[in-house]
Amino acid sequence: MKLSLLxxxxxxxxxxxxxxxxxxTFAVSHAIPGDPARAFAGPYADQATVAAIRREWGLDRxxxxxxxxxxxxxxxxxxxxxVETHDSVLHDILVRLPATLELAFFALFLMCxxxxxxxxxxxxxxxxxxxxxxxxxxxxxxxxxxxxxxxxLQLLFFSQLKWLPVSGRLGEFTRPPHHLTGFYLIDxxxxxxxxxxxxxxxxxxxxxxxxxxxxxxxxxxxxxxxxLEVLEKDYIRAARARGITESNVVLKHALxxxxxxxxxxxxxxxxxxxxxxxxxxxxxxxxxxxxYAADAITNLDYTAVMGVTLTIAVVYLIANLLVDISYMVLxxxxxxx
Amino acid sequence: MDSxxxxxxxxxxxxxxxxxxxxxVAAGCLxxxxxxxxxxxxTPLNTLVISRITDPQSLDPAQEVTVDGGLExxxxxxxxxxxxxPTGKVMPALATSWSVSKNGxxxxxxxxxxxxxxxxxxxxxxxxxxxxxxxxxxKSAATQYWTDVTNVVPVGNYEVQFHLKTVSPIFIATxxxxxxxxxxxxxxxxxxxxxxxxxxxxxxxxxxECGTGAYELTSWVHNQQLVFQAYPKYWGGWKGxxxxxxxxxxxxxxSTTRLMLEQGQLDLAAxxxxxNITLELKSESxxxxxxxxxxxxxxxxxxxxxxxxxNLLVRKALALLFNYNAAIKLAYQGxxxxxxxxxxxxxxxxxxxxAPRYNTNVVEAKKLLAEAxxxxxxxxxxxxxxxxxxxxxxxxxxxAASQAGIKIKVNFSTWPVLFAQLQKxxxxxxxxxxxxxxxxxxxxxxDILMWWRQSADTVIxxxxxxxxxxxxxxxxxxxxxxxxxxxxxxxxxTQLNDDVPxxxxxxxxxxxxxxxxxEGYQYVPYYSGLVNFYNIWKS
Numbered sequence: 065m066k067l068s069l070l071x072x073x074x075x076x077x078x079x080x081x082x083x084x085x086x087x088x089t090f091a092v093s094h095a096i097p098g099d100p101a102r103a104f105a106g107p108y109a110d111q112a113t114v115a116a117i118r119r120e121w122g123l124d125r126x127x128x129x130x131x132x133x134x135x136x137x138x139x140x141x142x143x144x145x146x147v148e149t150h151d152s153v154l155h156d157i158l159v160r161l162p163a164t165l166e167l168a169f170f171a172l173f174l175m176c177x178x179x180x181x182x183x184x185x186x187x188x189x190x191x192x193x194x195x196x197x198x199x200x201x202x203x204x205x206x207x208x209x210x211x212x213x214x215x216x217l218q219l220l221f222f223s224q225l226k227w228l229p230v231s232g233r234l235g236e237f238t239r240p241p242h243h244l245t246g247f248y249l250i251d252x253x254x255x256x257x258x259x260x261x262x263x264x265x266x267x268x269x270x271x272x273x274x275x276x277x278x279x280x281x282x283x284x285x286x287x288x289x290x291x292l293e294v295l296e297k298d299y300i301r302a303a304r305a306r307g308i309t310e311s312n313v314v315l316k317h318a319l320x321x322x323x324x325x326x327x328x329x330x331x332x333x334x335x336x337x338x339x340x341x342x343x344x345x346x347x348x349x350x351x352x353x354x355x356y357a358a359d360a361i362t363n364l365d366y367t368a369v370m371g372v373t374l375t376i377a378v379v380y381l382i383a384n385l386l387v388d389i390s391y392m393v394l395x396x397x398x399x400x401x
Numbered sequence: 402m403d404s405x406x407x408x409x410x411x412x413x414x415x416x417x418x419x420x421x422x423x424x425x426v427a428a429g430c431l432x433x434x435x436x437x438x439x440x441x442x443x444t445p446l447n448t449l450v451i452s453r454i455t456d457p458q459s460l461d462p463a464q465e466v467t468v469d470g471g472l473e474x475x476x477x478x479x480x481x482x483x484x485x486x487p488t489g490k491v492m493p494a495l496a497t498s499w500s501v502s503k504n505g506x507x508x509x510x511x512x513x514x515x516x517x518x519x520x521x522x523x524x525x526x527x528x529x530x531x532x533x534x535x536x537x538x539x540k541s542a543a544t545q546y547w548t549d550v551t552n553v554v555p556v557g558n559y560e561v562q563f564h565l566k567t568v569s570p571i572f573i574a575t576x577x578x579x580x581x582x583x584x585x586x587x588x589x590x591x592x593x594x595x596x597x598x599x600x601x602x603x604x605x606x607x608x609x610e611c612g613t614g615a616y617e618l619t620s621w622v623h624n625q626q627l628v629f630q631a632y633p634k635y636w637g638g639w640k641g642x643x644x645x646x647x648x649x650x651x652x653x654x655x656s657t658t659r660l661m662l663e664q665g666q667l668d669l670a671a672x673x674x675x676x677n678i679t680l681e682l683k684s685e686s687x688x689x690x691x692x693x694x695x696x697x698x699x700x701x702x703x704x705x706x707x708x709x710x711x712n713l714l715v716r717k718a719l720a721l722l723f724n725y726n727a728a729i730k731l732a733y734q735g736x737x738x739x740x741x742x743x744x745x746x747x748x749x750x751x752x753x754x755x756a757p758r759y760n761t762n763v764v765e766a767k768k769l770l771a772e773a774x775x776x777x778x779x780x781x782x783x784x785x786x787x788x789x790x791x792x793x794x795x796x797x798x799x800x801a802a803s804q805a806g807i808k809i810k811v812n813f814s815t816w817p818v819l820f821a822q823l824q825k826x827x828x829x830x831x832x833x834x835x836x837x838x839x840x841x842x843x844x845x846x847x848d849i850l851m852w853w854r855q856s857a858d859t860v861i862x863x864x865x866x867x868x869x870x871x872x873x874x875x876x877x878x879x880x881x882x883x884x885x886x887x888x889x890x891x892x893x894x895t896q897l898n899d900d901v902p903x904x905x906x907x908x909x910x911x912x913x914x915x916x917x918x919x920e921g922y923q924y925v926p927y928y929s930g931l932v933n934f935y936n937i938w939k940s
Contacts, residue, residue: 096818098817098818098820098821099817099820099821099824102820102821102824113540148458149458150458150459150464150607151607159623160623160624163624215656218656218657218660219660222660222664223660223663223664226664229666230657230660230661231650231652231657231661231666232625232626232650232651233625234622234625236444236450236626236628236648236650239620240622346653346654347654347656347657348654348657349624349625349650349651349652349653349654349657351456351622351623351624351625351651352624355624355653356624358653359455361815362815362816363815363816363817364815364817364818
């Protein structure tokens with residue numbers, strides 16, 4: 065089957081999933097006790113004002129009607145108005161999403177480089193020091209709670225060594241780069257603003273590493289086990305017998321075939337990172353959708369909660385779609401199957 | 402060459418590649434760190450860097466009246482007609498003096514001359530009227546503070562009259578209060594940003610300001626920081642000690658705030674930190690903590706429409722079981738005082754000396770429970786917000802009640818969920834006890850006691866009151882004489898004390914943490930969480 069057809073089929077499959085997500089988040093949000101109209105109006109507003117808002121938002125109508133209105137508005141790109149910010153939820157998310165994505169991509173980069181490298185090292189030196197080190201990192205990464213790790217890194221690199229900042233995306237005296245993508249690293253690079261680039265990179269290191277550690281553990285373990293399996297295959301023995309250098313055997317022949325399960329994990333981890341960034345963003349004052357989601361949950365801002373949930377679901381689905389496409393690129397037999 | 406040797410060499414190459422990748426990442430981080438400006442020694446002397454837990458929701462004083470929603474931020478740019486001192490005395494601000502007509506329905510206010518808004522337009526009587534017109538037209542949160550006003554009439558450029566529909570002894574105090582009474586934005590600013598759909602520029606002023614205050618907003622990166630610069634034409638002038646730049650950083654995590662204070666990256670934590678962190682910081686060099694009495698009361702209300710808390714004996718027994726000293730020691734490390742009435746001790750009048758005080762008395766409590774027919778104990782539902790101090794107070798309540806065989810089932814929730822429970826009509830509230838704070842924003846008992854009226858559109862009253870008590874409160878709220886008000890409010894306090902619709906637990910102190918070189922900070926209890934930026938400087 066053609067790659068484009070496969071991709072189209074995968075995209076079509078995501079539509080019912082998205083509808084399912086909207087139904088679930090809508091039902092859960094409306095099951096929580098609380099009055100969004102009262103929350104929007106504030107505790108001192110009179111009943112008439114609250115009733116007017118309830119009417120305006122359609123909260124006095126049956127749930128099915130409300131859900132249908134929500135869906136039709138969603139199709140038009142309207143995610144509703146936030147009770148907290150009094151602004152469009154879509155706007156709120158678009159303002160904050162680049163910060164979260166930049167953090168997640170940076171963490172993904174660290175996960176790939178460190179996790180895959182440790183996984184390869186562990187498989188090449190099985191049961192020796194590098195393997196022991198990689199397994200230790202994997203266990204520690206999975207066992208250490210990210211909020212604790214974040215606090216420890218803050219204590220070490222900010223409080224003791226005074227090397228790295230702990231709060232926000234930029235220092236208080238640095239102006240953000242001209243907005244092109246919302247990613248400070250990219251925007252500052254494109255505009256040649258290298259001092260801002262360095263400042264943004266400094267601010268990314270601690271939250272990025274904290275977010276990446278759990279992924280590093282998973283990637284290391286997955287790469288190690290896949291590599292060990294692949295390195296035992298006949299075609300690897302054949303490659304060695306043909307006199308191909310070991311580095312080529314490991315990095316070209318073995319790694320490519322061992323990457324399929326790793327790529328699967330990467331896709332899932334990326335989606336999970338967007339949702340899991342809440343605690344990291346809170347600890348490091350990172351202005352992304354994690355902080356927005358936490359505020360929305362605390363303040364029962366259900367339109368914002370639904371908007372964030374939907375955004376995370378979309379990111380998750382896109383990540384999975386990309387994983388599927390990379391499968392097909394890495395292993396053409398999957399496409400043929 | 403031997404194949405095993407070839408293999409070894411190749412493995413070394415592969416390992417070198419792997420090692421290079423790991424080292425590259427580590428080196429990248431270290432390279433960044435080496436040139437890092439991550440933790441500078443301290444902030445510049447002319448700059449005040451403060452932390453806030455959340456990003457402001459709106460900077461429009463007509464739309465935002467909550468402290469954590471934006472009020473704490475826009476006070477840098479907007480001003481009131483009057484201010485309050487820590488003792489509750491009304492002081493001039495944009496107004497210089499006031500007088501009231503004999504019938505108490507017209508207040509004449511003289512305005513300060515030479516004041517300009519940040520767009521350069523003059524502040525005058527017309528601007529006061531325009532502020533009122535905008536608030537009323539927007540029908541937003543600030544409207545509730547102007548319900549008594551029927552008209553605002555300029556009498557010349559710097560004299561304005563407020564016409565009231567009823568006598569209001571708290572009118573001037575309200576104008577000096579923390580919510581809904583800020584002057585601006587200016588008419589010219591509003592008109593410059595108005596649209597056909599939004600004639601009062603409500604959307605624009607959510608993220609912009611145009612006040613008369615000492616500082617102008619120069620940048621706002623959402624959820625990161627707001628920067629304010631001194632307004633050169635500020636009427637107060639810039640002689641003496643002031644900072645020229647204010648940076649408000651959004652730092653949600655108290656532990657991060659603590660590290661930043663310790664390292665000198667923050668000058669002041671404007672939102673209250675957990676007591677344990679505050680007290681640990683207190684003992685560190687370079688940091689000071691200012692302790693001031695607050696005007697907040699921690700209150701555990703009884704649902705008087707639901708058994709067994711509809712029984713006076715049960716309510717009295719619970720008030721006698723509660724361990725007040727333990728609550729103050731554990732929840733506030735001693736930084737709170739006992740509350741003996743529905744209003745804080747910083748607000749007049751006091752509960753009459755003849756009224757009984759509820760102190761811990763387990764023997765008496767058990768006797769009352771036996772009299773009420775509950776000697777074998779019972780289970781009570783306690784709804785409370787999931788905050789540090791309330792977690793501790795709930796534990797204290799559980800422990801105290803267990804001495805009489807009473808099991809307290811605690812339901813922690815967020816404020817909106819608790820608020821929804823409180824809001825339910827009488828008989829449908831899903832708890833026997835609910836814990837929350839009451840705060841006096843003006844130095845008048847009506848600010849709290851009005852919520853105890855039966856007729857009030859309120860969620861606070863758990864079912865207490867009668868036509869008589871409503872009459873006392875309503876009469877006091879329409880009486881200009883403070884002595885007459887005090888007498889009536891004392892009757893209300895005495896009746897509340899007799900009926901025990903709540904346990905008044907404590908009155909926490911306010912603890913503000915800052916660097917030792919921050920000078921001029923003064924806590925005003927009626928402006929909880931607000932900082933008077935203009936008076937602050939750094940030594």
